Amino acid sequence: MKKTALVPLVTYPEPLPGDCLKAIVEFAGKAGCDLHALVLHADFPSVANALSSLLLDVPKMIRDAEALSRTNGDVLLSAITKLATEAGVGIEAAARNSLPELAGDAAAEEARYFDLTLVPMPKNGEQGRAIAEGLVFGSGRPAILVPETRERGLRRAVVAWDGSRVAARAVNDALSLLGEMEQVTILSVLNDKPLPADDLGDKLAARLVKRGVPARAVAIELEDQPIGLTLQDFAVQDGAGLLVMGAYGHSRLRDFVLGGATKAILEDLRLPVLMSH
Numbered sequence: 001m002k003k004t005a006l007v008p009l010v011t012y013p014e015p016l017p018g019d020c021l022k023a024i025v026e027f028a029g030k031a032g033c034d035l036h037a038l039v040l041h042a043d044f045p046s047v048a049n050a051l052s053s054l055l056l057d058v059p060k061m062i063r064d065a066e067a068l069s070r071t072n073g074d075v076l077l078s079a080i081t082k083l084a085t086e087a088g089v090g091i092e093a094a095a096r097n098s099l100p101e102l103a104g105d106a107a108a109e110e111a112r113y114f115d116l117t118l119v120p121m122p123k124n125g126e127q128g129r130a131i132a133e134g135l136v137f138g139s140g141r142p143a144i145l146v147p148e149t150r151e152r153g154l155r156r157a158v159v160a161w162d163g164s165r166v167a168a169r170a171v172n173d174a175l176s177l178l179g180e181m182e183q184v185t186i187l188s189v190l191n192d193k194p195l196p197a198d199d200l201g202d203k204l205a206a207r208l209v210k211r212g213v214p215a216r217a218v219a220i221e222l223e224d225q226p227i228g229l230t231l232q233d234f235a236v237q238d239g240a241g242l243l244v245m246g247a248y249g250h251s252r253l254r255d256f257v258l259g260g261a262t263k264a265i266l267e268d269l270r271l272p273v274l275m276s277h
Contacts, residue, residue: 002090003033003115003176005144008107008131009080010120012042012065012100015072018079019148020120025083027118027146027272030154030241031177034090035118037080038110042069043097100127104134111139116173119145121269129266132275136247136262142173142276144242147269155182157242158235159215160261162188163200166246170276171204174244175211177274184208184215185238189230191222228264235271247275 007024010016028035044062077093084091098106111117117135121128135143157178161167171178178184186208188201201217208215223230235243247262265273 003031004036004090005031005033005116005118006036006038006107006111006114007080007118007120008103008135009037009039009073009076010103010127010131011040011072011076012069014127015076016120017122017148020122020146021076021080021083023146023148024118024120025080025087025089027144027154028084028089029087031144032180033115035080035084035092036114037077037091037093038107039073039077039093039095040103040107041073041095041097042066042100044099101130103127104131105138106134107131108134108138111135111141111143114141116141117143119143121145121147123148132266136275137277142170142274144272144274145265145269146272152241152271153239154180154241156184156238156240157181157244158185158187158231158238158240159204160189160231160243160245161186161201161204162193162195162246164246166248166277168246170244170246170274171208173276174242174274175213177242178208178213178215178244179211182214184213185240186215186217187231187234188217188219189222189227190219192227226260226264228261229268229270231261232265232268232270232273241272243271243273245273245275247277 005028042065081091096106117139119132119135132145159171186201186205201219205215205217220234231243
């Protein structure tokens with residue numbers, strides 16, 4: 001059965017860049033999944049304060065902001081539908097109203113009805129990161145963060161493996177994609193934190209090979225940079241089009257307790273990354 005990926009379309013205060021839409025459609029085509037575009041309309045609470053109406057006309061400001069959000073949503077939906085149709089990628093659409101600061105949580109609730117989420121990640125701005133955090137920690141589904149840059153194949157993958165629960169969850173969520181790869185590298189990073197065994201990468205690679213996944217194990221030393229950048233640098237050098245990893249953090253306090261690798265990935269995304277929590 002063909003998988004369907006939810007794609008959150010942010011409309012306010014700035015709409016997603018066009019290159020983000022192109023990257024999402026290209027990735028969906030390579031991954032063989034259909035798209036469900038979720039337009040996230042900005043919805044603000046009404047203001048009944050007489051002073052706000054007299055001095056600033058806040059109700060009109062709210063109406064204008066919501067109208068801009070809906071206009072941006074129409075443009076985004078038209079653009080991604082055109083791109084998907086031209087690429088032969090199936091697409092359907094829906095919309096949901098939400099406060100902009102709660103858009104990630106709203107998207108997470110919708111994502112639970114789909115196989116996975118493809119999260120557009122603009123080069124600039126915090127909004128993409130906020131949506132990604134909400135989906136990774138709140139949806140219960142794997143989320144693939146797709147950077148604005150494109151033209152990367154999907155024939156090789158790297159799995160960040162430390163033997164943890166979240167890493168195991170990520171591997172399981174990625175199995176259907178890993179089975180289509182020409183090569184899968186199980187990567188363990190030494191000197192980052194204590195690992196449960198010296199051969200944990202070899203054990204996972206052996207199990208995946210038995211399932212028909214062309215896996216090999218590699219261990220590297222932690223470089224003098226954040227662990228998330230070390231993982232991405234290796235994946236890029238290895239020719240991977242996908243990095244698979246577990247996401248560390250707490251959904252209610254994620255701004256304070258994001259794991260080091262998770263934080264580095266969200267702040268500086270260099271290739272598509274599948275995250276599971």
